[in-house]
Amino acid sequence: MAEFGPKQRVGGMAAPESEKSRLDEAARAGWLYFIAGHTQDEIAKLLQVSRASAQRLVSLCLAEQLITFRLEHPIAACMELASRLKDLFHLAYCEVVPTDPAQPLTAAGIAERAANILESTLRGDKPTIVALGTGRAVRAAVERVSPIDCPNHQIVSLVGNISTDGSASFFDTVGRLADRTRARHYPMPLPFLMSSKNERDQMLRIDPIAKVRAVAAKADLRLVGIGQMDQSAQVHVDGFVSREELFEMMRLGAVGEVVGWAFDAEGRVIAGGINDRLTSIPLQVPAEALTIGAAVGRAKVAAIRAALKGRLINGLITDEATAGAVLG
């Protein structure tokens, strides 16, 4: 677009000036609209232009960032973090709740949110399959779901809930949720880990198990916890994984786990180690059904970041402090 000097100069002189007075008017209009609270009609009369032009000026004021909004509330930071996480990791869902300064590790806030999602999903008319994973937050969420009658939905476990000692009760989140909702439910009557890959593979071929797995694979909503793989890993603390097994996974690069599947810092599910003997439903990579991870705490930051990177989850519920750490 080569142009003559004079032309450019004229443009250069004229445009900024008209531009400037236009921005002045836009600022005026914006002030009258947002601060004085006038309607665009009134502004049009005050500025002696048509209403359409007044609307354009208000738009311009916004587009040129002449006016900015400032939200004086703790929630604002949470919304901001959620928005950034959503953009950065292409999440379908993201919620950041304020961190309780008194108990920074409490799952109460995120459990509340997760319970909210569960409830609204279960209240829907459309028959839905809800799959539940491991994690304190998931258990707490289930406890907070208020009893509703929704027999059209199905609830299925993503993870074997027979502990090494055979007790199932504490980890039977599926059962707890089904109690409250009277939905059809499919617990996973399997140990978390089998003793060998072969044994695992055999187990999974058993018909009732295969059926549960088929239901789980079709789940519309997966709600899972995200565990870190360090010495205080929940899977170890709860006795599902021995110290040696844990160390082995850490050697293989594991930083976190979702329903038992250990993954490295890039979010790649690790081949080998206990993953070979795990009975949990496989992860979709990248996640297709809405798969919401719920986790808080400094210790889980690396695990959360990896799970997001690897697209093991496409939804996240966390708190402000954790979200900030994941991003920062």
Place this chain on the structure above:
Amino acid sequence: MAEFGPKQRVGGMAAPESEKSRLDEAARAGWLYFIAGHTQDEIAKLLQVSRASAQRLVSLCLAEQLITFRLEHPIAACMELASRLKDLFHLAYCEVVPTDPAQPLTAAGIAERAANILESTLRGDKPTIVALGTGRAVRAAVERVSPIDCPNHQIVSLVGNISTDGSASFFDTVGRLADRTRARHYPMPLPFLMSSKNERDQMLRIDPIAKVRAVAAKADLRLVGIGQMDQSAQVHVDGFVSREELFEMMRLGAVGEVVGWAFDAEGRVIAGGINDRLTSIPLQVPAEALTIGAAVGRAKVAAIRAALKGRLINGLITDEATAGAVLG
């Protein structure tokens, strides 16, 4: 409204909590609306409430000042000042233009605005009587009115425009404006001051003069300058008022003048002095027809403030620096 302790306590426990979560939601809604740019419908879905409730939350966010608007533009300060002046002095009209840092005393900005008002008034269909006073700003405004054909309107002078030496041209703003608009016009063929009260009163009884005065008294819009009454008073500089007369008025408390009528710091028109010999159209106190004063400059602050206090004008055009000084 004496109430039982327990009641209050219960209320005291419940209200703040629900209040808090309600404000949280309001903040969320406000964020989504103003910052993320969602519609209220979308917000309703996101927050799992009806659209009506979403609207309430957004309103609440505004009402509770959770969100504030900030206009990053020099105009913002002007709008703010204008708004405060308007409220404080019950003005029907107020405009504050940015101060040109290069020429803080230039009347260009306010003349532009005043010209704007004149033009839009004269462009109107309704037959209107426009009365013009003294002052640089008024003259400059007239010069900036673009030629339009509006024979339905009338233009009248508020002040005698025969100078002591008999020349009228420079101060004949009425004639200049009439040239550009072809409106009927009524100059005031009188000296600014007569030599005595008696002579003035006789003069005003002359039929053609009385007729002009009758038209002027019915003016729909009065555009006047505001002069300070100090040693550099325009009425003195222009030779209408002698040094002695000026000092006399200052002794009587004069701080300013509008179309020659000197008034004190409270905006009361002074009885006696040159006011007795003035041929100008009397001021309406308080102003009823739209009476717009146009003035800028540090020196005029006291005069402007007084004119506003005394309701000698109900409209004001000034610049940012002057407006700030008037308020401060």
Place this chain on the structure above:
DNA sequence: CAAATTTCTGGGCTATTGCTCAATTGATGA
């Protein structure tokens, strides 16, 4: 524990806003 009162919710209506399109205006170049 039931009745009364207050507060809150969502439907539906109206005002306001955002946007598209045709027409006009003003600028540019032959």
Place this chain on the structure above:
DNA sequence: TCATCAATTGAGCAATAGCCCAGAAATTTG
């Protein structure tokens, strides 16, 4: 000077927001 082009304008319409009212839920009172 006139034709051409881009920018801007205002009318009209569809989407959005604001608000009132009846009904529901929660809370308080007797």
